[in-house]
Amino acid sequence: MKITNTLTGRKEEFVPLQPGVVRMYVCGPTVYDLIHVGNARPAVVFDVFRRYLEYRGYRVIMVQNFTDIDDKIINKANQLGVDPKTVADTFIAEYWRDAHALGIRPANFHPRTTDFVGDIVEIIERLVEKGFAYQTETGVYFDVRKFEKYGELSKKRIDDLIAGARVEVDETKKFPLDFSLWKKAKPGEPCWKSPWSEGRPGWHIECTVMSVKILGESFDIHAGGEDLIFPHHENEKAQAEALTGKTFARYWMHNGMVRFLGDKMSKSTGNIFTVREALKKYGRDALRYMILSKHYRSPMDFSEELLSNYSKAVKRVWEVLRRYENTGEVGIPKRNSVYEEYVNKFIEALDDDFNTPVAVSILFELVKGLSRAMDNNDREGALLYYHLIRREFGPVLGLFDLNEEKKEVANEELIKILIDVREMLRKEKKYDLSDEIRERLKKIGINLKDTPRGTEYTVE
Template sequence: MKIYDTLKGELVEFKPIKEKEVKMYVCGPTVYNLIHVGNGRPMIVFDAFRRFLEYTGYKVTMVQNFTDIDDKIINKAIEENVPFEEVSERYITQYWKDAQNLNIRASNFHPKTTNYVQEIIKFIEDLIKKGYAYESNGDVYFEVRKFKDYGKLSHRNIDDMKSGARIEVSDIKKDPLDFALWKNAKPGEPAWESPWGNGRPGWHIECSVMSGELLGETFDIHAGGNDLVFPHHENERAQSMARHGKEFANYWMHNGMIKVSGDKMSKSIGNIWLIRDVVKEFGADTTKVFILSKHYRTPLDFTKEGLEEQKKSVTRVQNSLIEAEKYFNGTVPFIKNTEYMKQTINNMKEALSEDFNTPKVIAKIFEVSKNLNKAITEKNEQQIKENYHLIKNEMGPVLGIFEKNEVTTNDSKMDKVMEVIINTRKKAKKEKNYEMSDYIREELKKVGIILKDTPQGMEYTIQ
């Protein structure tokens, strides 16, 4: 298996620390609001990557954190005049609702920053003892220039870095590049006792501590969005290696950013897409297929037009699976893997083993779905079984798609709605109101519903 390692800047062969076991950390959300598609992309991508690792025989221990104390959470709590815990717990609960609707599996561990404050304090004390950190007016900073490897992950030269929007500037720091490990509490802010006075953890230190406590001082894969490479992951790596004197994570995987009409998603622009809104309008399968149809490292332009087009393809796959089940009166009989199935599965493994090439697998699923439709039309039972089980029990579950019959959920309601529409059209034709009859047919066609006159009566198909 090969993956692109951000640290090395190239495609490398993946070799876990322990054979057939993978320890993996994925940076989770700061829980001050509902999650958007930018948060959703790493959730979808690395859930699928974990599934693939398990499919190929690895035992995976996956950790995804919740940042439950942060400036944004505090500001939200002040705005609502509630304790900060109320804000973070509310949005953790909402995260789980969105994850469930997306069919994202829970990680093995979901640690919260506030549960690891004492471990964070101990970590910082060790950095001070080793000469990598210093206290200043109740804050504690990591002295970046003491760590000679700084900038290696983000491929930046420390001398070329300048103070800017992503780097805190302060008179109490030795260097503008130094970053906060511990923040002195302002009046009225949540705080914990520490050797440097009451305060709270900095952003970067929490992930170093939680990953180390749960996965060990060195683990296999650290993952997240590429907007986190600098400064977050660069700082994580620096402080962890400074404390332990060894590599922090052996591989770094980063997914590309999501853009909306070519712009980065931003609250100031007002182009934020909430995951729950996308799933509600287009369904979980369409949302996930849309994201997995692009290679995880490339930028993804998120558009309603793109989602609508993808939904048509996804619906065709869903309908083909439903038709196969109907053909066998509910349950498609099991079939032992044939040569055709083995070859298709091997093609999938090869694609996903080459830097997790999900677009190639999505294209293959659509191809298999076409084969399934053809087999149903020709009443070729073996080919129905082969293609159905390839999607339903092999390729789909590896990517976390087509596991549930989303179309079936609303099937009975859809049938009743269509029955009313068809009867209305019949009545219009009987009354020679052909203008209304044609209008109904053409409007349905625009949304992918085709009405056909058959010897058994009028039927509809969804394209």
């Protein structure tokens, strides 16, 4: 298996520290609002990457944090007239609602920053003792010039960064790029005790401490969106390696940004489309299919028209799957040469820098094969294709799984009831009412077709 390591800029063979075990940390959300499609991309990408590692036989220990204290959370709390904990608790609950609906499996650990403040204080003390951090009247800062490898991850030189964006402005700092480890509390803000002042942690130290405390001083993979490479991940790495003298994360994986109407999707600009909206209108499989059909490191353009097209493709797949499942055929196919060929192609795609577009295309190739096999009354072939879609590859990609099926089955039963009612109306020669049912269903994309075998339907 090879993945592109942001640290080296090269595609490298993946070899975990402990044979058979992968320890990975994925940066989670700052919980002050509903997640949007831009947030969904890393959630889906690294959910599937974790599933694939498990498919390949690894035991995965995955951590995804919640930043539950931050300026954005405090500002939201002030707007709503509540305390920041209420804001964080509310939007963590809403995150789980959306993540579950999107088919995101929980990580092994979901630490909250506020549960690790004691550990954060302890590690900042050690950084001060080692000479990598210093105190000012506004808090404690990391001295980037003391860490020789600063800029190694982002490929940025300190001299070039001084005039760059996203640098904290504070005249008490020794150097413009020095970043906050501990912020002195402002009136009315939540705070904790420390040797320096009452205050709260800086953003970057939070993830460093949670990852090191749970996964160890060195671990295998650190992942997140490419907008986190600098300054967040660069600063995480600097703190951790200054503290321990060891390599922090051995592989860094970053997904490309989601662009909405040409710009980065972001809550701060209001340029967003929430996951909840997307799922309500187009469904889980459509959104996951859209995300996985683009290589994770490439930027991804989003529009409702595009998502609608993916939704139509997904519905055609469900029609084929329903058609097979209505035959009542259940079984396990023989692992013949065709079976092995598809498994090898799937593994080859995902072993090559996690190439999900190729893996998804294999899944859709199997759907076509399933349809042909049923047309040709090839029961053995149909079982093989169905098995590969539903039990082998679908679960890895999180597509066409059982949770989504429950909704599809419920919809199918409702349609069947309407078809039965329409048939009774036709027998009673109440054609106006039966035609009304047909037309009403057509308006919502369900087309009825009367055949010698009875009434069949398709979904647009």
